[in-house]
Structure formats: C-alpha cells, structure tokens
Amino acid sequence: xxxxxxxxxxxxxxxxxxxxxxxxxxxxxxxxxxxxxxxxxxxxxxxxxxxxxxxxxxxxxxxxxxxxxxxxxxxxxxxxxxxxxxxxxxxxxxxxxxxxxxxxxxxxxxxxxxxxxxxxxxxxxxxxxxxxxxxxxxxxxxxxxxxxxxxxxxxxxxxxxxxxxxxxxxxxxxxxxxxxxxxxxxxxxxxxxxxxxxxxxxxxxxxxxxxxxxxxxxxxxxxxxxxxxxxxxxxxxxxxxxxxxxxxxxxxxxxxxxxxxxxxxxxxxxxxxxxxxxxxxxxxxxxxxxxxxxxxxxxxxxxxxxxxxxxxxxxxxxxxxxxxxxxxxxxxxxxxxxxxxxxxxxxxxxxxxxxxxxxxxxxxxxxxxxxxxxxxxxxxxxxxxxxxxxxxxxxxxxxxxxxxxxxxxxxxxxxxxxxxxxxxx
Amino acid sequence: xxxxxxxxxxxxxxxxxxxxxxxxxxxxxxxxxxxxxxxxxxxxxxxxxxxxxxxxxxxxxxxxxxxxxxxxxxxxxxxxxxxxxxxxxxxxxxxxxxxxxxxxxxxxxxxxxxxxxxxxxxxxxxxxxxxxxxxxxxxxxxxxxxxxxxxxxxxxxxxxxxxxxxxxxxxxxxxxxxxxxxxxxxxxxxxxxxxxxxxxxxxxxxxxxxxxxxxxxxxxxxxxxxxxxxxxxxxxxxxxxxxxxxxxxxxxxxxxxxxxxxxxxxxxxxxxxxxxxxxxxxxxxxxxxxxxxxxxxxxxxxxxxxxxxxxxxxxxxxxxxxxxxxxxxxxxxxxxxxxxxxxxxx
Numbered sequence: 036x037x038x039x040x041x042x043x044x045x046x047x048x049x050x051x052x053x054x055x056x057x058x059x060x061x062x063x064x065x066x067x068x069x070x071x072x073x074x075x076x077x078x079x080x081x082x083x084x085x086x087x088x089x090x091x092x093x094x095x096x097x098x099x100x101x102x103x104x105x106x107x108x109x110x111x112x113x114x115x116x117x118x119x120x121x122x123x124x125x126x127x128x129x130x131x132x133x134x135x136x137x138x139x140x141x142x143x144x145x146x147x148x149x150x151x152x153x154x155x156x157x158x159x160x161x162x163x164x165x166x167x168x169x170x171x172x173x174x175x176x177x178x179x180x181x182x183x184x185x186x187x188x189x190x191x192x193x194x195x196x197x198x199x200x201x202x203x204x205x206x207x208x209x210x211x212x213x214x215x216x217x218x219x220x221x222x223x224x225x226x227x228x229x230x231x232x233x234x235x236x237x238x239x240x241x242x243x244x245x246x247x248x249x250x251x252x253x254x255x256x257x258x259x260x261x262x263x264x265x266x267x268x269x270x271x272x273x274x275x276x277x278x279x280x281x282x283x284x285x286x287x288x289x290x291x292x293x294x295x296x297x298x299x300x301x302x303x304x305x306x307x308x309x310x311x312x313x314x315x316x317x318x319x320x321x322x323x324x325x326x327x328x329x330x331x332x333x334x335x336x337x338x339x340x341x342x343x344x345x346x347x348x349x350x351x352x353x354x355x356x357x358x359x360x361x362x363x364x365x366x367x368x369x370x371x372x373x374x375x376x377x378x379x380x381x382x383x384x385x386x387x388x389x390x391x392x393x394x395x396x397x398x399x400x401x402x403x404x405x406x407x408x409x410x411x412x413x414x415x416x417x418x419x420x421x422x423x424x425x426x427x428x429x430x431x432x433x434x435x436x437x438x439x440x441x442x443x444x445x446x447x448x449x450x451x452x453x454x455x456x457x458x459x460x
Numbered sequence: 461x462x463x464x465x466x467x468x469x470x471x472x473x474x475x476x477x478x479x480x481x482x483x484x485x486x487x488x489x490x491x492x493x494x495x496x497x498x499x500x501x502x503x504x505x506x507x508x509x510x511x512x513x514x515x516x517x518x519x520x521x522x523x524x525x526x527x528x529x530x531x532x533x534x535x536x537x538x539x540x541x542x543x544x545x546x547x548x549x550x551x552x553x554x555x556x557x558x559x560x561x562x563x564x565x566x567x568x569x570x571x572x573x574x575x576x577x578x579x580x581x582x583x584x585x586x587x588x589x590x591x592x593x594x595x596x597x598x599x600x601x602x603x604x605x606x607x608x609x610x611x612x613x614x615x616x617x618x619x620x621x622x623x624x625x626x627x628x629x630x631x632x633x634x635x636x637x638x639x640x641x642x643x644x645x646x647x648x649x650x651x652x653x654x655x656x657x658x659x660x661x662x663x664x665x666x667x668x669x670x671x672x673x674x675x676x677x678x679x680x681x682x683x684x685x686x687x688x689x690x691x692x693x694x695x696x697x698x699x700x701x702x703x704x705x706x707x708x709x710x711x712x713x714x715x716x717x718x719x720x721x722x723x724x725x726x727x728x729x730x731x732x733x734x735x736x737x738x739x740x741x742x743x744x745x746x747x748x749x750x751x752x753x754x755x756x757x758x759x760x761x762x763x764x765x766x767x768x769x770x771x772x773x774x775x776x777x778x779x780x781x782x783x784x785x786x787x788x789x790x791x792x793x794x795x796x797x798x799x800x801x802x803x804x805x806x
Contacts, residue, residue, distance in 0.1 A: 126772050273753045276579075276750055276752045277763075277766045277770065279751070279752075430752075430754060434753045434756070445578075456544065456773050456778075457545045459543045459544035460553060
C-alpha cells in the first residue's frame with residue numbers, strides 16, 4: 036500500500052513536471068556586448084521569465100567578431116537563434132522575421148522605432164517590424180582633457196575643424212610624450228564620418244554607390260597625411276591586413292591617446308574603467324567644409340525567421356521595447372536611446388558618473404547634426420562592403436604598398452565586384 | 461664442414477596458454493566472443509574471398525576518411541565552380557572556371573598590383589617567402605639541436621623536454637605571448653629602453669614583422685622536427701662512428717660523409733612536413749600580426765578565410781577556388797616527398 040502510494044505520487048509529480056516542461060518555450064538569444072549591457076540584459080531576461088513562466092530565454096554571449104562572421108553563415112544554413120543582436124542590419128535583413136502579425140500593438144513600434152526599422156528591412160520592404168534598436172550610436176571623439184591641461188594647450192572650440200584638432204592633439208602629444216595624438220578606429224564606419232564632413236556624397240543620382248569623389252579624397256588625403264606627419268600612428272590603420280577591425284579603446288583608457296575618434300558605445304566602458312585616472316570628455320564631431328556630421332549607427336535586436344516560436348519572440352520584444360524596460364536598459368548600459376519616445380523625454384543615467392552623463396549629452400546633441408548622407412549610408416544594405424573596401428585599401432596606402440590613386444581605383448573595383456557577386460542569381 | 465642443424469627458437473607452448481587462460485577465468489569469455497565473431501567473419505570470407513577481407517577491415521577507416529576528407533574536397537571543388545552569396549550549392553549559379561579566371565587575372569604574376577585579386581597574389585608571395593626562410597631555418601636549427609641533444613651532455617633529458625615543450629602549446633597561445641613581448645610597451649622594448657635604446661615597433665615594420673613570424677614559427681615547431689631527426693641520429697649504428705674515429709676522420713667529414721647521408725630519409729620527411737605546414741600557416745600569423753602591417757604578412761590561408769567569412773559579401777566560390785589552388789600545391793609537395801622516399805628506399 037505504502038509502496039503504491041509512493042509510486043503514484045512520483046508518477047503524478049513526473050507528469051506535472053513533464054507537462055510544465057512541455058508548455059515552456061525556450062528562446063535562444065545571441066548577444067554581444069561593448070560594455071555591461073550583457074549583464075543588464077541577463078537581469079531583464081530573468082525578470083521577464085518570472086513574469087512569463089512559460090518562456091525561458093537562453094542568452095548566448097559571443098564576441099562581436101562571431102556576430103559578424105559566424106552568425107551570417109549560421110543564418111544562411113537555417114540554423115540560427117531565435118533572436119540576435121546585430122550591428123550589420125542590412126546584411127542580416129534577409130534573415131529576419133516580420134513580427135507585425137504577432138505584435139499586440141505594431142503602431143507602438145512604428146512610432147518609437149520608425150526611422151530605424153528601415154535599416155533592418157530588405158530593399159523594397161516598407162512595412163515589416165523585425166526588431167528594436169538596442170542602442171542608437173553616433174561616432175565622435177573622446178578627448179583626454181587631463182593631457183591638454185598638462186600640456187597647457189587650449190582645447191579647440193565646438194566648431195573647430197579636423198585640422199585644428201589634429202594640430203592641437205599633436206602639440207599636446209609632443210609635450211606629454213603620448214604615442215597617439217589622434218587615433219581613429221580602423222573602421223570604414225568611422226572614416227565615413229570624416230569623409231561626409233569633407234563633402235563626400237557616396238551615392239550618385241541613381242542612388243548607386245559612387246564612393247570615391249572629391250570629399251572622399253579630401254578625407255583620405257587627411258588620414259594619409261596624418262600618418263606621414265605623426266598625427267596618427269601606423270599601429271592602428273597600418274597594423275593589420277584586409278578588413279580587420281582595430282580599435283584604440285585600450286590605449287585611450289591607458290592615457291596614451293590625446294583624441295580618440297570612436298563612438299558613443301564606448302561611454303559605458305570608459306565610465307566603468309577609467310574612473311578618476313584622468314579627466315575625459317566627449318566633444319562635438321570636428322567640422323569639415325561640408326558639415327560637422329558624425330555617422331549614425333547602432334545595434335538592433337532582431338527576430339530570426341527560422342524561429343519556431345514567433346509568438347514568444349514577439350512577447351519578449353514587446354517586453355524589452357516597453358518604455359520602462361527600455362529606459363532601464365539604456366540608462367544602465369549608458370546608451371543613447373534608439374527609442375524615439377524616450378529620446379524626446381530624456382534619460383537620467385543615474386548610474387553614470389558626471390563625465391559619462393556629460394558625454395551622453397554631447398552625443399545626444401550630435402544627433403541633430405547628422406547629415407542626410409550619413410543616414411542614407413547607414414541604411415544602405417551594402418554599406419559594409421564600402422566600409423571594408425575603404426579600410427583594406429587605405430590601410431595599404433598608409434603603409435606604402437600602394438599609392439592613394441591605386442587605393443581609390445581598388446576601392447571602386449572592390450565595391451563593384453562584391454555587390455555584383457551578391458546580386459548573382 | 462657439416463652444417464649445424466637448425467634448431468627452432470623456443471616458443472611458448474599453446475597448451476600452456478590455454479591453461480593460463482583457464483586459470484585467470486578469461487577462457488570462457490574469449491570462447492564466447494570468438495564464437496560470436498567467428499561465424500559472420502567466416503560467412504563474409506566465403507562471400508568476398510580471403511584477399512577481399514583486407515578491404516573489409518580497411519572499410520571503416522575509408523568511410524570515415526571519405527566522409528571527412530573526400531566529400532568536403534568534392535563539395536569544395538563544386539563551390540569553386542559557383543558564384544553568388546548563397547550558402548547552399550543548389551542556390552548558387554554555376555560559373556564554370558570564372559573564379560579561377562579572377563584569381564589568375566594578372567598583368568604580371570610578379571607584381572600583385574597588376575592582379576585583379578591582388579591580395580591572393582600578395583598572399584602567394586608572402587607564403588613563398590615565409591616558407592623559404594622558415595623551412596631552411598627550421599631544418600638547420602632542428603638538425604643542429606638534434607646533434608647536440610644526441611651527445612652525452614649533462615641534463616640531456618631536461619633539454620630534450622625543454623625544446624619539445626613549445627610544440628605542446630596552442631599556436632594561439634604562442635602568438636599571443638609573443639605579441640605581448642613584442643608590442644610597443646612589451647617586454648622586449650622594456651629591455652631595449654632599459655639599455656638606453658629607442659622603442660622599436662616590431663610588428664609595425666614589414667621587415668621586422670616578417671622576421672618575427674618566422675622566428676615565432678620556428679621557435680614553436682622546432683621541437684617536433686628535432687625529435688624526428690634525433691630518432692634518425694640514434695638509429696645510426698655507433699660502430700660506423702667508431703670506425704671513422706679509428707681512421708682519424710675529421711669531424712666535419714664524418715658529418716658530411718656519414719651522418720648526413722644516413723640521416724637523409726629523416727631529413728626529407730622533416731623538409732616536406734615543414735614545407736606543407738609552412739604553406740598552410742594561418743593561426744600564429746593571424747594572431748601575431750593579423751596579416752599586417754598592410755599586407756606584409758598576409759598568407760594565402762588568411763586570404764581564403766577573409767574572402768569566405770570576413771567580407772560582408774562572403775565569397776565562398778572565390779575562396780573555394782583559392783583553396784583548390786593551394787591544395788594542388790600541397791599535393792605536388794606530397795608527391796615530391798613520396799618520390800624522394802621511394803627513391804631512397806630502393
């Protein structure tokens with residue numbers, strides 16, 4: 036009798052657990068982090084699971100390189116996760132799921148993420164809602180203010196040009212023995228902020244890429260000359276081959292860089308790691324003959340079309356996109372919000388230091404300075420083809436393997452060939 | 461003179477083997493296992509014949525080899541005849557030999573700047589230069605080290621282990637450690653500045669970068685080839701050297717006339733293995749220099765990897781064509797090794 040009771044009890048327990056397990060949906064989210072946003076997301080997901088016991092979310096944190104190189108192959112093979120945080124929005128667009136039919140309030144997404152949804156869509160698509168922006172980013176310089184003070188050199192003003200900043204940074208570096216007067220990430224995305232300020236149009240009248248124009252050449256010449264005259268060190272642009280990314284955030288954190296041209300995603304990292312080692316500030320993007328525009332960008336959390344649980348994915352994204360949760364995510368990660376409603380209301384960034392808050396304000400104000408060309412480039416589906424061609428070929432010119440004219444010829448050819456290859460059916 | 465009868469060497473009696481098995485209880489187990497295996501093997505042998513049984517035993521390995529070597533090789537060749545950005549072959553348009561045409565589209569093969577795929581040809585040139593320097597240095601140093609380690613020196617066992625230790629390390633770990641040593645504020649520059657010198661950007665000057673990739677590669681792999689040569693040296697009969705010593709032969713002549721010729725088969729193996737490995741170099745160089753500065757240390761394998769995976773438009777067809785070309789070169793090297801080995805054996 037006792038044995039029968041125990042057996043029945045175990046059977047009922049197992050049945051209930053099995054029932055529970057069967058009802059629970061597991062979602063996989065592939066994620067990369069620039070700063071602490073992985074921890075923030077883990078915390079938010081834990082709370083989501085508490086409120087939604089039928090959904091479990093597994094957060095796979097991977098390096099940024101894996102997002103750019105491994106994930107596209109996975110997605111092409113039909114093997115991807117349910118959601119992924121991606122930076123190459125145009126490149127991944129064809130693998131994303133339109134969540135519109137599964138969302139309770141698609142209009143909310145249109146209102147708050149509208150302009151950025153275009154970046155996530157394939158050409159010709161004007162209605163799908165593939166995901167939300169985990170951050171809006173803007174390129175721009177960070178300056179080691181302490182080095183300027185030690186060198187007794189005045190920082191250039193708000194409307195200063197790239198040349199004025201380069202001269203000032205070089206003066207400071209010479210006096211304080213800093214090895215990097217100016218450092219620009221080895222990234223085509225960063226380069227184009229310089230190029231657009233110099234008047235680069237990037238597209239022709241038909242909207243096709245026409246990368247090398249007078250504005251582009253002015254920017255390329257600047258970068259080339261800076262490497263020749265010591266404003267920029269070859270350790271970034273000249274150090275690696277091909278399309279490899281190389282940043283100078285470690286060098287900046289170690290006070291080796293006077294002016295570091297990167298972007299707003301670095302604020303969280305700098306705020307946490309620099310501390311009171313030195314004073315750093317974000318400054319407005321230097322001006323060129325055409326404008327003082329940076330390059331927008333950002334990362335999006337998108338749903339993948341191979342997901343077996345679109346409804347659950349929609350519920351998760353609705354949760355993450357909700358005002359309170361999105362506010363918490365942006366504030367704790369120190370990100371410029373990619374949510375228009377929150378951007379209008381403003382965020383408090385309670386966890387940020389005064390330097391971090393000031394930097395976020397500068398970048399937030401820079402959004403208004405964005406050139407339409409910059410917005411168009413960011414939304415162009417083949418933009419990474421152009422970014423990669425630029426850093427690969429300019430890198431060769433900088434180390435002397437090619438002349439600038441050869442680099443221009445190669446950039447044009449590379450872009451044409453790669454786009455032609457992509458369009459082959 | 462009468463020949464002494466041939467007395468066979470004493471062997472263990474089969475009867476005593478059975479008694480031993482009976483004693484340790486394994487006899488029954490062996491009997492059961494044998495009876496299970498025996499009848500299907502006998503049936504198979506009746507089907508395929510005695511000679512066919514050899515192929516039956518080779519089949520599992522052949523299947524494994526086929527699945528993981530020949531099938532991917534075939535798929536790779538198929539990819540090299542297709543274009544587009546799709547992943548699956550069925551979705552890719554057939555382009556014939558176009559990809560090979562792009563690779564070999566050059567004004568002059570000596571000047572990569574005249575080539576459509578200039579990075580491929582830079583990779584070929586860099587790989588060739590790297591291979592020449594690295595293999596010669598590797599073989600010479602390995603030989604010298606093997607000779608020294610073959611002598612009766614104090615701590616010989618310790619030194620053998622020390623020279624082999626880098627072989628056990630992951631190439632990524634090796635490259636990272638050397639990168640930290642060689643970077644602007646690394647150990648080596650700290651030493652140089654402490655001696656009053658100026659910092660040298662070892663990984664940002666093409667000449668230095670090339671030197672260091674050869675150095676690091678030799679340092680990390682030398683132990684393996686030293687071991688092969690050491691085994692070859694130890695196989696040389698000592699009486700040959702004794703005879704040379706009695707003849708008062710100079711040392712250099714002993715090395716040139718005795719050691720080298722007798723070590724020749726091992727040397728050929730070492731040279732060809734080193735060549736094949738050098739042509740395939742990727743991980744250490746990629747971590748140490750990333751192919752830079754510029755494309756000064758860009759190797760063919762890195763070109764293949766970047767073409768297939770790093771570019772936004774992942775050009776699997778072009779990368780496959782480049783890897784087929786590389787495979788042909790490696791196959792040619794392997795044939796050379798076989799030819800040398802066969803000639804020496806005969």
